[in-house]
Amino acid sequence: MIGVRKISHASYETPDLEHQLEYYTDVLGLTLIARERDAAYLASTNEHHSIILRSGSHPRCTRIGFQLGPNDDLDAFEKQVAAHGIRTERKKDPEPTIADMVSFEDTKGTVMEVFRQPELQKQPFTSKGGVVPHKLGHIAFHVTDVQRATRFYCDVLGFRVSDWMGDYFSFLRCSPDHHTINLVETGKNKHFHTAFELRDWAHMQTALDYISRRGYKTLWGPGRHGIGHNLFSYHRSPNGLITELFAELDLMKDEALGYFEPRPWHRDNPQRPKTWPKTPEAANLWGPMPPDEMME
């Protein structure tokens, strides 16, 4: 099958667009690269746009953009999606740098936007301040039916299961990164968190010092997750949606080998995809558990 190969961008609606825009530019350090009447496009150092913001009545993640390989056939991909009984739409020049796109909804109504590699864009490395993450890494959602949503991402988009926590939390990869989408069954369909990749632990320290000076306190972390083994810290953005900053996420560098690149903090040797029991270690190898506020 033709599967998506990387996450490219995510679109959000937010009630106070200017405040959220200030957070993404001045605090996270993304670059406002294009502005249309109803949309603001924010670039990371390696994508023309990682984030799109639009005005809306309440904060929510509305769409996620995924890239196919440069030689993959978009027509064939669209047929493959339609074969699952899913209604697709085709859009020409829908966004800057994207010429042709297939869109359709996932099981919870989030729009999937799939396209071939856009025109390559190189953003100059900015030193103007802010966190300046490498890239948009993953998006986590609360869902009402995790089995159905997990099947959708695997069967329609070509994701692989990296890990489960119990039978209620799945971590799915479409690239070497341990997870690009994660889905937790909580009885609701809504955004859980959006995660940006930092360089390393030193970057985490300067990022947390910086955001705290700007008034953003961590909700949970820093710590090291068991599942995915990434360093993590979470805070709330101005509209209430949670942002995660992470580094050192597990990598499946070779699918044929079937294990994550060995790291000294792994407890399994080698670390293979598995179902983790619901233990404190699965959430945070260093100890502290998330506050109840994380799941609100």
Ligand SMILES: [Fe+2]
């Ligand atoms: Fe995460």
